[in-house]
Amino acid sequence: MRAAIFEEHGGPDVVQVRDDVPTPEPGPGEVRLRVGASGMNHLDLWVRRGLPIETVMPHIGGSDIAGTVDEVGEGVTEWSPGARVVVNPSLWCGQCEWCLAGQEPLCVDYRILGEHTQGGFAEHVVVPAQNLYSIPDHVGFEAAAAAPLVYLTAWRGLITRARLKQGESVLVTGASGGVATAAVQIAKRLGARVYAVTSADWVERVYDLGADVVYDRTDSDYGKEVWQATGKRGVDVVFDSVGEATFRQNVRALARAGRLVVYGATTGPKGEVDIRLVFWKQLEILGTTMSNQVEFREVMDRVFRGELEPVVDVVWPLDRAAEAHARLEAGEAFGTIVLVP
Ligand SMILES: NC(=O)c1ccc[n+]([C@@H]2O[C@H](COP(=O)([O-])OP(=O)(O)OC[C@H]3O[C@@H](n4cnc5c(N)ncnc54)[C@H](OP(=O)(O)O)[C@@H]3O)[C@@H](O)[C@H]2O)c1
Ligand SMILES: [Zn+2]
Known part of the structure; x- marks a missing residue:
């Protein structure tokens, strides 16, 4: 063959x-x-x-x-x-x-x-x-x-692991990526406010996907900008696979009781965290990988119904x-x- x-x-x-x-x-x-x-x-x-x-x-x-x-x-x-x-x-x-x-x-x-x-x-x-x-x-x-792979990863990460809800806010990094584009769609359709970070060429396409605010990572300190844009509150969930290059800003962008979901480490596996921020803001750092059968069928049904494209x-x-x-x-x-x- x-x-x-x-x-x-x-x-x-x-x-x-x-x-x-x-x-x-x-x-x-x-x-x-x-x-x-x-x-x-x-x-x-x-x-x-x-x-x-x-x-x-x-x-x-x-x-x-x-x-x-x-x-x-x-x-x-x-x-x-x-x-x-x-x-x-x-x-x-x-x-x-x-x-x-x-x-x-x-x-x-x-x-x-x-x-x-x-x-x-x-x-x-x-x-x-x-x-x-x-x-x-x-x-x-x-x-x-x-x-399959991108939607089931995004679904388990955002819905099962981070328990993202309608009305909450989420920051998706590397937003042109396979999993990240799926995450922007899932979060938006759930009724979350979506902040996204991408490289310059993709800013418009990420807006077209439904993101509310898109930052160009080549031209902004997005951790700081999200902080300002949310009135110094931060976002409820950060969804990231960029890894080492973004870990510090991601923790900084989280609100109290925020959840950082990590599903990859494209730029490297080491992240430094200020432990004081974790306990004081009562943060959760959640790993996620792939999905179970129930989540797989759930996302595929949504794709078949046209709810996810x-x-x-x-x-x-x-x-x-x-x-x-x-x-x-x-x-x-x-x-x-x-x-x-
Ligand atoms: N745990 C799991 O189950 C699981 C499942 C799927 C994927 N993954 C992992 O997650 C990662 C993403 O997978 P994918 O298939 O979605 O990848 P992809 O389509 O290649 O997307 C990766 C995105 O990361 C961003 N990026 C790359 N280098 C960067 C840098 N130096 N700084 C900031 N952003 C950078 C880019 O987005 P922008 O240009 O838009 O910023 C790029 O489009 C991979 O490491 C993969 O192995 C894990
Ligand atoms: Zn087994």
Whole structure:
């Protein structure tokens, strides 16, 4: 089959499209899909560069997948060839205390499709049958494939973890990013007041997404500006994955009883915090990763109903996979890049 693979870690140029990749066969409890579209995430960049996990080479990236069931493995009775589906990118054991409590992203054997396993930048992919969710006929593969990872992360972070409510205020950093664009939409539709930080080129697009106030990070000390704009109160929630570069300003931008949600560390893993601010303002620093099945289905239903609209940057043929890596890495994408085999 045709697939975008890499055989060694490195820059975007290690990614190549080949026609001679073996087509995978579904095992017990698994399903093979004919991929309709696959979304690219920052995670694909980390995996390509090399993470402290062992990557089986050659590797096929792509955690966000929509397509058609092509063949079912032994014991799979709930799906048949021809079904149009989207895939929950989480992989979990189903047996540990966290899985039994419905907290799959805390699974002791938690993994992500396309990171720890072969992903969707290919004509075919094999996934566990339990990860599939039906796509209604009116929803295209491209929109469906742009949604899962970014919306489920934003949903769990803002709604489950930070308990964001209508009328509260939230600051979203790195607002042109895949997860951040989803977060701006979710927060706005919930009825929160949305402050956002982005780079100069994207300010207007972030306003178009529904943000109330947008700061250009290249031209402002947004921590200070949010503080002024809220009458020295601060915001209820900050939603961040920029990491080291923004940690200090994020804590400064929080109101009393504020919640800082961290879901990534793009610029580095170390953040310095004034502990006195944490106890005096009674702040919460909350980590979040991916979602459980309930949250995945909740966001996909909202996408299917048109309440959330995946932000698709470009839809490119799989042949342009290396170029797509370079585009995302250079900060040239707004939302999710989608590849079609
Ligand atoms: N925990 C989880 O479950 C989870 C899930 C998804 C993603 N993540 C992580 O979260 C991060 C974002 O993922 P994504 O797929 O949304 O990424 P993305 O689409 O590549 O967006 C990242 C955004 O971060 C901002 N940024 C980058 N460098 C920056 C800098 N030096 N200073 C300030 N802002 C900077 C940019 O936004 P602006 O130009 O608009 O400022 C960029 O668009 C990644 O590190 C990813 O691994 C974690
Ligand atoms: Zn488990």
